[in-house]
Amino acid sequence: MLDSNKPVVEDTEENRQICRKYCANCQNYRKHALGDHQPTGLFCALGKSSAPNMREIGCFCPACELFTKYHSRGGYFCVRR
Ligand code: SF4
Ligand code: SF4
Numbered sequence: 001m002l003d004s005n006k007p008v009v010e011d012t013e014e015n016r017q018i019c020r021k022y023c024a025n026c027q028n029y030r031k032h033a034l035g036d037h038q039p040t041g042l043f044c045a046l047g048k049s050s051a052p053n054m055r056e057i058g059c060f061c062p063a064c065e066l067f068t069k070y071h072s073r074g075g076y077f078c079v080r081r
Pocket of ligand 1: 015018019020022023041042043044045060061062064065066067072077078
């Protein structure tokens, strides 16, 4: 569940493009073929991936400008948002 007290990352094409710079290059994304499952990105806004048997093997979120902008914590939003 999203914390209602936190500002929410908006689902915009601009934010999706920012996300692609990080998620699409991350080991976790490639290993689990996250592009083949919904949502395909912007997990911090759209929720975790529907890909099965997800593990946590490297996350680039802490380097993402949206992560900083929205004071996010933890990363691995594709696994446990
Ligand atoms: S914080 Fe992570 S999931 Fe959210 S936009 Fe950035 S790279 Fe994508
Ligand atoms: S949320 Fe983190 S671990 Fe998941 S695909 Fe994006 S950068 Fe990789």
